[in-house]
Amino acid sequence: MGLSTDEIMRVSLDLVGWDDVPADSTVYVSGDDIETALVGIDLESPEIRLAHDLGYDLALAHHPTGMGARLDFPEVLDTQVEFMTAHGVPEDAAEEAVADLRSRMDHGGHSSNYRHDPSVAELLDQPYLNTHLAPDEYGRRVFREVADDLAGDATAGEFVDALATIPELEAAETDVRLRVGDRDNDLGDVAVHHAAGTNGGASVARAYFEHGVDTVLYIHVGAGDTAELREEFADAGKSLVVTGHIASDAVGMNAVVDALEERGVECDTISGCGIGRDD
Incomplete structure (x- = not known):
């Protein structure tokens, strides 16, 4: 019996002991009984179609491509302030340092076609998710x-x-x-x-x-x-x-792949995932 998409997201969170799914990570198309996955740093419409055509149960990406993971991305920038203040940067100075980045990410998400890649996965009925902050x-x-x-x-x-x-x-x-x-x-x-x-x-x-x-x-x-x-x-x-x-992204995503394979999910890696990994 394979894993569900929610259980696979949980595997990535468990690597760092987190309970909640971060704003930059989401399940675009849910699925159950997942036994095989195509895993990459960037999996967009062509790779979603590739996963479907090759018969993978899941397309698992690192970088977010749409929906809330794109639109709500500025929420994870709060972590930048947390890191800076932990090193002695005053909170007002930290907030000022992140203000332009937060605005650019908000504008970028708002103007993006946040439905593009998820809608391809929906049309193909291809289970698809991304996990970003936890592997990082x-x-x-x-x-x-x-x-x-x-x-x-x-x-x-x-x-x-x-x-x-x-x-x-x-x-x-x-x-x-x-x-x-x-x-x-x-x-x-x-x-x-x-x-x-x-x-x-x-x-x-x-x-x-x-x-x-x-x-x-x-x-x-x-x-x-x-x-x-x-x-x-x-x-x-x-x-x-x-x-x-x-x-650097592969460091965390390789750990996700290792954890999934320990749970019985057979993973193939492309798009940068798998660099330096012992197969």
């Missing part, structure tokens, strides 16, 4: 453990090298980048800013740096944000480490 939280804890295991006098370069030994990051075609700062910078206080919906851009990293954080980890960042931060902090002993988007 799993990955954040992995990165946090790497930082915590380093000696107190560690450098930013040593942090980069230690992160690069994580199987998904080691196997990826991208590498771990030090986008701002020098390898010999003191690692100091590290903010692992992952599992907050998306990266916080220059404004969030700036808030960390201005309130005593020495090193910020993002899994991706834009070129414009990097340029801003380099101009302001390149000579201030501050470091921005960027681990690589898809490889």
Whole structure:
């Protein structure tokens, strides 16, 4: 007897001990007795059709594609404020740092075709869900453990090298980048800013740096944000480490796949999921 879509969502939440489904994760088309799944970082209309045509019981994506997971996405940005205040950033400064991002995500969701991919799954009667924040939280804890295991006098370069030994990051075609700062910078206080919906851009990293954080980890960042931060902090002993988007997402999604296979669901991985995973 296979699992239901709700039970599969629960498997992802159980990895990090959460009870509630985050706003960026949802079941688009429900299903029962799921024994096979096509799992990927991005599964949209073509991959939904692929899952259907190949006979998979479920299309399981990481990134949200529509419905509430897209429209309510700004709610998960509250986590950005929680992370910043935990590192000593005053709440008003943290809220200000996230304000533009929150507005952009709200406008983007409101203008999106939030029905497009889910409606394809509905037409095909293809069970389809995405789980985003919980797998990212799993990955954040992995990165946090790497930082915590380093000696107190560690450098930013040593942090980069230690992160690069994580199987998904080691196997990826991208590498771990030090986008701002020098390898010999003191690692100091590290903010692992992952599992907050998306990266916080220059404004969030700036808030960390201005309130005593020495090193910020993002899994991706834009070129414009990097340029801003380099101009302001390149000579201030501050470091921005960027681990690589898809490889970093694979850390959590590979854990979801492992947990599902332990429950008897046969999983095939595409679209970035499976990087560095022992089959």
